[in-house]
Structure formats: structure tokens, C-alpha cells
Amino acid sequence: MADTARRRQPAGLGRVLAALALAQFICSFAGSNMNVMINDISRDLDTTVQGVQVAITVFLLVMAALMIPGGKLTDRWGRKRCFLAGLVVYAIGALLSAAAPGLGTLILGNSVLEGVGTALLIPPVYILTTLLYRDMTSRAHAFGVIMALGGIGAAAGPLIGGLITTAISWRAAFVFQALVIGLIILLGRRIDDPLPADPDRPFDTSGAVLSAVGLVLVVLGILAADNDVRLMAALLVLGALVLWWFLRSVRAKEAAGREPLLSLALFRDRTSNLGLVTQNIQWLLLMGSSFTVAAYLQVVRHYDAIRTGVVFTAATLGLLVASLSAERLAKRCSQRLLVMTGFVTCVAGVAVLIALVSAFTTAWAFVPGLLLIGLGLGVMLTPSVNVVQSSFPEEQQGEISGLSRSVSNLGSSFGTAIAGTILVSGLTTSAYAAAMITLAAIGLAGLAAAALLPRETGPAPACAAPTTPAPGPQQRAPTSPGRDIRSQRPGRQP
Template sequence: MSDTRTPRRPSGAQRRVLAPLALAQFICSFAGSNMNVMINDISEDLDTTVQGVQTAITIFLLVMAALMIPGGKLTDRYGRKRCLLVGLVVYGIGALLSAAAPGLGVLILGNSILEGIGTALLIPPVYILTTLIFTDLASRARAFGVIMALGGIGAAAGPLIGGLITSALSWRAAFVFQALVIAVIILLSRRLEDPLPPDPTRSFDTTGAVLSAAGLILVVMGILAADDSLWLTLALLALGALVLLGFFRSVRAKERAGKEPLLSTALFRDRTSNLGLVTQNVQWLLLMGSSFTVAAYLQVVRGYDAVQTGVIFTAATLGLLVSSLAAERLAQRWPQRTLIVTGFLATLAGIVVLIALAGSSPNPWALTPGLLLIGLGLGVMLTPSVNVVQSSFPEEQQGEISGLSRSVSNLGSSLGTAVAGTILVAGLSTGAYAAAMIALAVIGLVGLAAALLLPRTPAR
């Protein structure tokens, strides 16, 4: 897809379109992190266990990961705007049901099932519409910068916002807050226009959807089981890999028969896109892994509550916001490869500073320089990584690549939490937190290596 085409809409119209798309990413990222500070309150109110609430969070991740690729494909058949609105409505119903939940079962139905389905339906259209509407590199970089900024803020500030709402009102109010934001997004989406008409004749690969969903569920279950059993993790990952292998064999068979599969193998023939997907995975792994580790350290070792922990995390949120919103200006001055490499270097430097200052000073504010660097680094590279992947394919493949891209990012988020959680569970001591951050830094080097392999000048 060319980056030099003139934008189809005036900038004012583009800004009006961007607001609901960015808010949609914010609320989904918020939902993925704010539950962590409400576990005790929910378990006491619903007369269940902490493990029961954690199960609800796990099921949400499973549903979202399993349906993201089929959700992206459905946009081609039914239209991007329609899928976005249906996803918002399903999500909003789930949030209201969760707010009124009398027990764990209803909470799982509302939060885990309905919100998971809604997220899988609404997130792919966010990225597809952004790619289609913002057609030149600078405006697209700015748009993705705003979306990634609000997504990162939702993930990083979710515990603080959720903690404030829970402390001031109740955990149920946090779900009402989500429903209200969804209502605002629906109102703002009225002026949204789909640049491409839906194609009802497009086939849908049901077999591929089932196999891909089953494979991703097994992989995510394996990642999340890392806290409990290494052997169970290996078994689930191996089984998931076998199912995904069956999925790709099914895809190849359909392509040879001249039929349209759920996911085209052509998506994996673009070297630049493949490297971009690796950087996306590692970026979200670093974001969620470092957030989990630092939050656990502040609460377990330093004894801070959710609100105090969230306040310290403001440094990372601020850094991410500033660098993400500068995405347009950065894209105009620097190649995307340079920005991704710089982002990884800044993030790795932030981890080093975080470990050094946290171990040498009892002052909790000693963590802020490292967190600020991590936020700045992630904000610099999240946008160009998404842009590299989405811009590597023509309009007719945006549904497929968007679903794949979001699945890869979600797997990174799950893996980051699992890696950090496994190391912390193995030894809940001050040294374990440093070990978890070092492990994240080593994985970050893999992302840096992938970034260095990106072409210096992207192909037109």
C-alpha cells in the first residue's frame, strides 16, 4: 500500500473519526489491566475465591485471543463499521451484566465471554479503519500514535483508575464506567464511514476459525499455566502447536483448491511484516511484564496499595503518552526502523536504571526515572511497529493482517505476565523481582535484533 497518497478526508474529519477509534482501544486495554486491583474486593463481595476471579480474567484472555483472527476476517464480509458497532454493543452489555453480577458465573458470562467477544469484534476494525482512512505516512503515524497512546495509557493507568473507582465507590462502578465509555464511543461513531463497502459474497472459513481458535486457546492456556506447572505448560504449548500446524495445513489445502482460507499464507511471505510482528509481540510483552513485576514489587515488598502503586506508575504513563503523541513528527523526521530500534534501546535502558535504583534506594520515587524511560521507549516504537505491519499489505488484506497483528500482540501481553509471574512465584524475594526484569530485558534484546533486521528504507 502506498504511503504517498493524498488523504481521502480533510484533517478535521479525520480527527472526528480518530476519537472513537482511540477510545475503543483505550477501554479494551483498560479492561485488560484494571481487574488486577479489584480481585480481593470482587472475591469478597461475590463470596468466591481469588482463584475464581483469576479464572474469569484467564477466560477473558482466552476468548479474546481465540476470536481475534476470525473477528478480523468478518470485517470483510459484514463491513468494518458494522463489526465495530456490534462489538461495542456486545461489550457494553457484558460490562453492565458484570456490574450487576450476583455471583461468579454471571461475572464470567459478562466480563469473560461477552466482553471477550466484543473486544475480538471491535479491535480489528479500529486498526483496519485507521489504515484505510489515514493513507499517507505522516497522518497514519499520528493516528496510530494517538491510538497506541490511549491503549498504553489504558494498560498502564488501568490499575490506578480502577483502584480509585473501587476505593471511592465499588468494583461494580468500574464496570459501569466501561459501559459509559462504550456509550460515548457509539455516539461518536455515528459519523464514521467505512472506506470500503462490505462484500457479503466473501466466504468464511469455519473450519479454519475453529482450528485457529482451539490452537490459540491451548497456547494461551499453556502460557498462563506457567505459574503452576512447567510440564503442563509444555504439554499445552505442544498440543497448541500441533493444532495450529493442522490449521496451516488446512489453509494450504484450501489455497490449492482455489478457496479463500481464514488466513492467507501470503501474510507470512513479507519479511518486513514478519519482523514487525516480532517487534509488536515483544513490545507488549515488555509493557505487561514490567507493569506486572513493578506492581507486585511495590505492593508485596514496599507494602503500597493499588492507588499508591498507580501514582508511581504515572511516570511510565506520562512517558508513553508524550512519545506516542509525537509519533507524527517523529515519523516525518526519522525512518520507522530507526524509531523502533531507538524505542527498544530506551526501554532496555529504563529496565537497567529501574533495577539499579530500586535496589540502591528505599525511596519509591527512585523507580520513576526507569519507568519514565520504559514509557518513552515503548511509546516511540509501538506506533511504527503497527504501521510497518499494516502498511505492508493492500486494502483487501487489511482484515486478515489486522486480526493476526492483534493476536500476536495479545500473545505478547499474556507471555509477559506469564514470564514475570513464573519467576516471581518461584521465589517471592527482592532478588526475584530483579530476576524477572532481567529476563524481560533478555527477551527485549530479541525484539531489538528483529528491529535491526528491518529494512532501512521500506518498500513502496
């Protein structure tokens, strides 16, 4: 029935899905491939490990801060137009980064322009997927492909970046990104936006500024932890106050009948809220462990870019194997169980990384732990996205997609900032262990959130072979994408 469901989708979706999945791949790749270039970039641009960490974190932060406004602009400009505009801005940033003479230019190209481009192009990826794939099974398949490419981009970023850096230069890795963007633009020309743009749709500029400033201050506060505790506290408090101001302004605009940047109604769905928490922590674990292991290998173990990238092949393999099974798992297992299983596997992987790396000096000590982390992430990335996106109707897809991607990228920023700050403060084996222990503790918090998800969020109550359903009343199918994700059997059409 999955094949039947796919055949009922509009023709030409294969090429469209390829464009959307490649877009997620390259954006995730950009967030992790610089991890193996730390020594090369710091030598070439006369900067430090902390300078490279700032460039990586600012890129992730710009994405997180602008993802909600980017999602909102899709309603006003149209999803296809935002997607293509984001690709062009991203390509300009990649080429500027490739020619960067110093850290400042690298931050402008990679952290700012690529971050802005990503904030424009990523929300349409998830909105278009939700709108074009109208039944649960085909949508799970599409999200599985996109999240697989996204996870592979993040996990394989160190390997691909290491190969390019060793064979040519770290600058060539940015040229590679620009070339992939060119391919996506060619594929994306066939995208047919299911909903018309609404140029008269109001845009909350003050809300966009407040939300962005608040998130920036919070992450800068985390980055300042290893330099000045008082500065860290001041930035965190100031960031919290700005975000409080933003929420008050949203409430006031809704009370006055005006449209805010982000409707507070998005936070009234308990299942979606829990899904957002799990998304945030998943990407925090992925980017935090990636930066920590890569920096430790290069600075403490003195590995070059290619050797560091090869070590990460284990995580890429695990994520690929699990992600490619997403559609089959979605038929047989509840989404709650998949997310819980993913967190348990990830935390186990972090524990294995701590134990083996402290006991052995060989590179093989990193393989089992990274493999487990990859498997865990591959199992839970897709169901977490599906839980959130499918909880809302078509007219709210722009808002929830922007919020969802913002929360995920904020998790990536937190992961690099928190784990990186702990590691950079010492750059020793004990600092590595402290960073990984912190990630494991946060992973347990993600497991607790996943355990609170409703048991019925999925097509089956547990991982078991499908059985013939007992006679009884049928579940009503949703009238539009995202109305109801509960108890929908694979292959049923809306």
C-alpha cells in the first residue's frame, strides 16, 4: 500500500523530493563539515579553535534566529520563491567563504549569508512536503528521505569535508556547497507551489527583531561562559528579558486582533510541544557530539582532517541504515516508541564514547559509540518531525515549519555552544569527558520528554509484525494534511 499511496501523488514529485532532500542535506552538511577543518582554518586565517567554534555557532544561531521569520515569509512571498531566493543567498555566501582572507569575511559568508539563505529555504522544504504528500504513509516516506539526507549531511559532513580539505583545500568545501546549490536550483524549477502567495499578508517586523535578538543573546551568553561568568550571566538574563518582551508583544497583538510573528496557539498542542523539545535535543546531541569529538581528535590527538572524517563514518553509516528504515518503522511502530528508542540508543552511544576513549588511544575506540549515536538519531529524527508538522492544518504550516526548524537549529547552536565551551576551556581528556557527560544528561531529558508523548501517536502501538485489525469502527481520515496523525493505518488515503 505504500507504493499505491505514492502512485496517487502528483506526477513529478520524485524530482521535487530530490531537490528538497538535497537542500536539507547541504544545510546540515554546512553545520558540521567545518568541524574537521579547525586546524586548517585556524592556521590559514591566523585564528584560534575558539574563533572557528564561534563561526560554526553563529551560522547555526543565525539559522535559528531567522527560521521563524523565514517560515512566515513563505505565506507572503510563496514557498517556491522563498526556496529559490534562499538558495541564491546561500550560494553567494559559500563562494564568499571560499575566498575569505580572514575570519571576519568567513563569518560574513558562512555564518551570516549561508545562515540567512538557510532560514529562507528550509521552511519551504517542510511546508511543501506536508502539502504535497497528503497521506500519512507517503508523507512519512518523504520526511524519511529528507531527514535521512539531513542527518547524513550532518554526520557525513566531517568525512566529506575531510576528504575535500585533504585532497584540495578547506576552501574547496565551500565551492562544493555552491555546486550542489546549483544542482538544487535546476531541480527546484519544477516545484509547483500548492498554495498561492499572499503579498498582503502582514509581517511582524518588531517581533522578528525581538525574537532574533533574544535568541542571539542567549547563545552568546553560553559562548561567554569560559571567558567571564558575569558577562555570561548578564547576556543570559538580558536574552531572557528580550524573549519575555517578545512574548508579551505577541500576546498584545493577538488581543488587538493583529497577526503576530508567531501565534501562541502553536504552543497549545501538548503533543507538538513535546515533539519540539525532542527535536531540539536531537540536534543538540548530534552537533554537540560532532564538535566535541572532532575538536578532541584534532587538537588533543592531532588527527588531520581526513583521519577525523573517517572516524565519523561510523555515525554516518548508523544514521543512513536507520533513516532508510523510517518508512517501514513508521508502519510498525508508534512514533513515541521510535523517539524513546532513539534517545536510549544515543545516550548509550555517548556512554560508550566516554568509556572506550578513556581506556584506549586507538581511533577504533570512537567507532562503537558514534555508530550507536547515528542509529539512535536515524530512528527518531523523522517521527519527531512528523509529530509536529502533522499536528497542524494547512493554514498553519508556514508558522509551525518555521518554529520547528528554528527549534531544531537552536538545538544545534546549543549543542556546539555548550559542549564546545566546556571542551575549549580545557582541551583535555577530562574536558572531553565533561562535555560528553553533559550531552548524555541532556539526552536523558529528551528521553523523559519522549516518554510523555501520547501512546497513540503512530500507526501501531508497539514494534511488532502487522496483524489483521479486529472488526470495528474505522478511524476517520483527516480532511487536510496534519489534522490527525493518530491511529492512521499505513496506506489509507485521506
